[in-house]
Amino acid sequence: MKVLTVNLGRPTPSAHSDAADRLTGIGKQPADGPVRVADPGPKGTGGSGLSGDAVCDLRHHGGTDQAVYAYAREELDAWEKVLGRPLANGAFGENLTTSGLVVSHARIGERWRIGDELVLEVTSGRIPCRTFAGHMGESGWVKRFTREAATGAYLRVIRPGTISSGDPVEVVHRPGHDITAAMEFRATTTERTLLPGLLAAGDALHGETLRRARAYAADADTA
Structure with missing residues (x-):
């Protein structure tokens, strides 16, 4: 199991971005050298956990529970067959394109050590947004991605590296x-x-999901 590429995005104009400045960092490219990864801070103020990676819409992206996004090369290969076109590493806006891991089926709270130092923990799947749909340029992309549920995984930083x-x-x-x-x-x-x-x-869940699950369970108990 390994990281094929570490991918970084630069701010780029997009008519589909929900950011106030209409910029997006979804178009990621493999980095040329080592990249420092650390907890970026709470959502709304913290962006990407990867140094040099742009997160332009801080309301919906980035922060501690979405510090790193990983997607499996195997799952990209499956999408290539469905879409009938090549998908480069980073095509889904992922920071890490992996090999040997079925990322969408990683367990919440699963921890990965990458290289000598970095430890990450799986928090959630990735919900597709209109920026992602615009980036892909595929008809009905949000519904198609949702139906397949090959989501990749968001991760928080347990130990920087x-x-x-x-x-x-x-x-x-x-x-x-x-x-x-x-x-x-x-x-x-x-x-x-x-x-x-x-x-x-438990607490390994993305904080927003944990609150939603607790509220739903409480409502079910009082129904």
């Missing part, structure tokens, strides 16, 4: 529950009845 393309990935902790990034995604989009079950993942 410097990483490079080609670094090995080791799963150093895998929780006993079966809540995956894809299941979290389905619970927060199309299958809300799954929300209470997400509580098995």
Whole structure:
């Protein structure tokens, strides 16, 4: 298991961006050298966990629970067959394009050590937005991506470090529950009845998902 490329985005104008300045960092390219990764701080003020990577819409992206976005090369390959066109590493706006990991089925709270120092923890799947749809230029993209639930995974930084393309990935902790990034995604989009079950993942969940799951469970108890 390894990181094929570490991908960074620069601010680029986009008519589809929800940022006030209409810029987006979704168009990511492989970095030339090592990249420092650290906790960027709370959502709304903190952007990407990767040094040199742009997050332009801080209302919806970035922050501690979405510090790093990973997507599997294997899943990109599957999408290439569906879309009938090549998808380069970074095509989905992912910071890490991996090999040997089925990222969408990583468990919430699963921890990865990358290189010698960095440790990341899976928090959630990725919900597609109109910026992503505009970037892809595919008809009905949000619905198609949602239907497939091949979401990739957002991760928080447990221990900062410097990483490079080609670094090995080791799963150093895998929780006993079966809540995956894809299941979290389905619970927060199309299958809300799954929300209470997400509580098995505890505080490892993305903070917004944890609050939503607790509220849904409380409402169900009083119904």
